[in-house]
Amino acid sequence: MFLPRRKSTVLALACCIAFSLWFFNYVQPTIGPLLPSTQQQSNLPGFASYPAPSAPPAPVQPPTKDHDEIVLNPTVSKPDTKAEQGSERYPVKSFIPLPTGTPLEFPRIQYSFGTESQEAKAEREERLAAVKESFIHSWAGYKKHAWKEDELAPVQGAHSTTFGGWGATLVDSLDSLWMMGLKEDFEEAVKAVEEIDLSTTKLEVLNVFETTIRYLGGFLGAYDISGGKYPVLLDKAKEVGNLLYGSFDTPNRLPVTRWGWEAAKKGAKQEAYESTLIAEIGSLTLEFTRLAQLTNDAKYFDAVQRITDVLDDQQNKTALPGLWPVIIDAKRGKCTDVGFTLGGMADSTYEYLPKQYMLLGGLTPQYKKMYEATLSPIMKHIFFSAMNPENEKILISSGVRVNGNAGVVVTDYEGQHLACFTGGMVGIGAKIFNRPDDLKAARQLVDGCIWAYNHTETGIMPEKFHMVPCKDDGCQWDEGRWLKFVGTSTDKIESIFEGMADEEKGKWVAENQNIPRGFSSIPDRRYLLRPEAIESVFVLYRITGEKRYQDAAWRMFTAIEKHTRTEIANAAINDVTSTNPEKDDRMESFWLAETLKYFYAIFADPEVLSLDDYVL
Numbered sequence: 001m002f003l004p005r006r007k008s009t010v011l012a013l014a015c016c017i018a019f020s021l022w023f024f025n026y027v028q029p030t031i032g033p034l035l036p037s038t039q040q041q042s043n044l045p046g047f048a049s050y051p052a053p054s055a056p057p058a059p060v061q062p063p064t065k066d067h068d069e070i071v072l073n074p075t076v077s078k079p080d081t082k083a084e085q086g087s088e089r090y091p092v093k094s095f096i097p098l099p100t101g102t103p104l105e106f107p108r109i110q111y112s113f114g115t116e117s118q119e120a121k122a123e124r125e126e127r128l129a130a131v132k133e134s135f136i137h138s139w140a141g142y143k144k145h146a147w148k149e150d151e152l153a154p155v156q157g158a159h160s161t162t163f164g165g166w167g168a169t170l171v172d173s174l175d176s177l178w179m180m181g182l183k184e185d186f187e188e189a190v191k192a193v194e195e196i197d198l199s200t201t202k203l204e205v206l207n208v209f210e211t212t213i214r215y216l217g218g219f220l221g222a223y224d225i226s227g228g229k230y231p232v233l234l235d236k237a238k239e240v241g242n243l244l245y246g247s248f249d250t251p252n253r254l255p256v257t258r259w260g261w262e263a264a265k266k267g268a269k270q271e272a273y274e275s276t277l278i279a280e281i282g283s284l285t286l287e288f289t290r291l292a293q294l295t296n297d298a299k300y301f302d303a304v305q306r307i308t309d310v311l312d313d314q315q316n317k318t319a320l321p322g323l324w325p326v327i328i329d330a331k332r333g334k335c336t337d338v339g340f341t342l343g344g345m346a347d348s349t350y351e352y353l354p355k356q357y358m359l360l361g362g363l364t365p366q367y368k369k370m371y372e373a374t375l376s377p378i379m380k381h382i383f384f385s386a387m388n389p390e391n392e393k394i395l396i397s398s399g400v401r402v403n404g405n406a407g408v409v410v411t412d413y414e415g416q417h418l419a420c421f422t423g424g425m426v427g428i429g430a431k432i433f434n435r436p437d438d439l440k441a442a443r444q445l446v447d448g449c450i451w452a453y454n455h456t457e458t459g460i461m462p463e464k465f466h467m468v469p470c471k472d473d474g475c476q477w478d479e480g481r482w483l484k485f486v487g488t489s490t491d492k493i494e495s496i497f498e499g500m501a502d503e504e505k506g507k508w509v510a511e512n513q514n515i516p517r518g519f520s521s522i523p524d525r526r527y528l529l530r531p532e533a534i535e536s537v538f539v540l541y542r543i544t545g546e547k548r549y550q551d552a553a554w555r556m557f558t559a560i561e562k563h564t565r566t567e568i569a570n571a572a573i574n575d576v577t578s579t580n581p582e583k584d585d586r587m588e589s590f591w592l593a594e595t596l597k598y599f600y601a602i603f604a605d606p607e608v609l610s611l612d613d614y615v616l
Contacts, residue, residue: 130561178225205259207280422536424536443544450556462525529588537602
């Protein structure tokens, strides 16, 4: 089953064998009138120049990559005969079927944990109890101040409609409630779910990706993790699936990702956008596939498999072969743009490849092929070794842009909290695809995110930051080189800089703009309660059995609790480099659905959410 993410985590319980294994966010390019003007643009060179999607203007929430869960049991139901049939403009004549056959037996992913000492058990259970208390605190705040609403405002105690108005936090958190043994709260939430009217919404335009990961993934994950004992959850999943299926009714069957659902229901013609975020179109596979498995209705799998086939066709035709650009032309099924990243706007497209392979029991080798084809350009161009004062061997996942006909690759050297999923992804891929050398990169990626947590005033990683790349001949700390990068990274024009050398300027900037040693700039100092870092720390702990990951998780958790807790719940903060950061009045659903879930799981018994039983 899927455990919620992206904000979307889909948990998948193995059928005959155990399957294993994860924004969208505020990180965006300028995408015309669809995104609020208050959202920050990416710092990746040239992203601000991307054309706007050809969609009706509407106030739509930006994507927030974080996912849900799905369990792989063989339970299926009859196809939904109530789904509107014959009303489509571009009906599918022949559905792509789910693969059949005996699922492959994957290599063991999870470390074989031995018997722990009484002292170690006591420490682990004390930490586990603290995480559970934090969840109960935030859940109680949501119940009191925002019950059945999308999001709680954890400072003022208000609520907001951000994702359809169907109770995003309620649905997205269901599997966490079950996993933590809060059965009474779970059943109360299930009863509330029965009252959700998915036939209408206050929003004129639906974000298909966000609706998929929070609602479809939320219902499916809860249905699976509770063993199928609550049929209403699958019923609601089908309602969401049938609603969103309408967004695929286009000439090429690729979805309208920012979907004017009312106009579509009235029969308006629609086409996929010429400018579509790759993450929003490439991160629908897990949820729709699991829905197809549970309902035995191939139309859901057909819908997302057609997207995969287009990405497969385009993978080696892009400006950086093997990778897909942040923006694709979904109307024509082409990838012609030149900006690439595994951070916001692209992340889960890559993350879902090994997960989908596992969810399908290894019976569709296409996903393995596509994943492995990404790794060489990712290792060469996206991941970089970052210089740091401790001379730790760490990797950061950055962004690049391919300039000119010569194909010159320009690296951004920007790290993102959203990109911290990469450590877990590479670790899982190393195990299931028998690529043991990749585990070294997975460790260094996770260590890079841990380093970013450890080196701010709050002990929390910023949303976006830059670091200095190592030289080709080594990576010893060089104070002067770091100061030069700091001095050239600021966009401030100060009279005091006149006549200063870059190194001298860098010293002034580091002291007056609070740039910790190792960071060269921090363009976005917020922490939005995101799960990506703890998700990968959890995965590497379960793969290696190394207690240092539990200790790192505890430092992360205590820092987050200290600086984000309110009287009502927990809130995002605006500056992780401040000794007393201000709180932003927002708590996205992934705080309860994913972040606290992974903090809980890393201190739980290793059989809870075993990577050999679930696709997370």
